[in-house]
Amino acid sequence: LAKTTQPISMDSYEGQEVNITCSHNNIATNDYITWYQQFPSQGPRFIIQGYKTKVTNEVASLFIPADRKSSTLSLPRVSLSDTAVYYCLVGPQGTGRRALTFGSGTRLQVQP
Amino acid sequence: DAMVIQNPRYQVTQFGKPVTLSCSQTLNHNVMYWYQQKSSQAPKLLFHYYDKDFNNEADTPDNFQSRRPNTSFCFLDIRSPGLGDAAMYLCATSRGVGDYQETQYFGPGTRLLVL
Numbered sequence: 001l002a003k004t005t006q007p008i009s010m011d012s013y014e015g016q017e018v019n020i021t022c023s024h025n026n027i028a029t030n031d032y033i034t035w036y037q038q039f040p041s042q043g044p045r046f047i048i049q050g051y052k053t054k055v056t057n058e059v060a061s062l063f064i065p066a067d068r069k070s071s072t073l074s075l076p077r078v079s080l081s082d083t084a085v086y087y088c089l090v091g092p093q094g095t096g097r098r099a100l101t102f103g104s105g106t107r108l109q110v111q112p
Numbered sequence: 113d114a115m116v117i118q119n120p121r122y123q124v125t126q127f128g129k130p131v132t133l134s135c136s137q138t139l140n141h142n143v144m145y146w147y148q149q150k151s152s153q154a155p156k157l158l159f160h161y162y163d164k165d166f167n168n169e170a171d172t173p174d175n176f177q178s179r180r181p182n183t184s185f186c187f188l189d190i191r192s193p194g195l196g197d198a199a200m201y202l203c204a205t206s207r208g209v210g211d212y213q214e215t216q217y218f219g220p221g222t223r224l225l226v227l
Contacts, residue, residue: 034215036216041200041220041221041223042218042220042221043116043202043203043204043218043219043220043221044155044202044204044216044218045218046215046216046217049215087154100157100216101157102147102154102155102156102157103154104153104154105154
C-alpha cells in the first residue's frame with residue numbers, strides 16, 4: 001500500500017482557504033486518493049475522493065497533478081467548525097477485501 | 113436514516129475482565145471493519161469481515177477477536193483487556209461491491225476504559 005505523508009498540523013483563520021497537501025510517491029496505477037475528516041470523539045467522515053486532475057463537491061476540492069505523487073485538499077472559506085483532523089488515504093481498487101490504512105493525519109485548527 | 117450504530121458509547125472494564133463491544137448497521141453493507149484509535153493517533157485497523165470472510169491484520173494481538181453472526185451485526189471481543197487497550201474503538205462499513213476505493217461509513221465509536 002502507498003505510504004502517505006501529511007503535515008502534522010496547520011492553523012488558519014475563519015474565512016480563509018486552506019490547502020492540505022499529501023505526498024504519496026509510490027502510488028500505484030490503480031490507486032485512488034481519499035480524504036476523511038474526523039472531529040473529536042467521532043468517527044471519521046468521508047470528504048472527497050479522486051483519481052486524477054480535479055474533483056469538487058459541496059465540501060471541498062481535490063487537486064491531483066499529472067504524476068499523482070501528491071494531492072491537495074482545498075477547503076474554501078473555513079469556519080470554526082472545520083477544526084478537525086484530516087486524513088489522506090491511498091488505496092487500490094477492490095471490493096473491500098483489502099482495507100485501507102490511515103496515515104498520521106493533519107490537525108487543522110481554525111481561529112476566529 | 114441508515115447508519116452505523118455502536119453500543120455502548122462508553123465502556124468501563126476491569127483489567128483482565130473480558131469485554132464485548134457491539135456494532136450494527138442498517139446500510140446492508142458487505143464489509144465491516146474494526147479500528148482501534150488511541151489518543152492523538154490515527155485509527156488502526158484491527159480486522160475486517162467481507163461478508164463472512166474474516167481478515168485479520170498481521171499485527172492485531174490474539175487478545176482481540178471478532179464475530180459477525182449476520183450481515184447487520186459485528187462484535188469485538190477483548191479476552192483479557194490490559195491498560196494499553198484503553199482506546200476508542202471504531203466500527204465502519206463499506207458496500208464491498210465496487211471496483212473503486214469504497215467509502216467507509218463510521219460509527220460514533222465506543223470509548224473503552226480499563227481500570
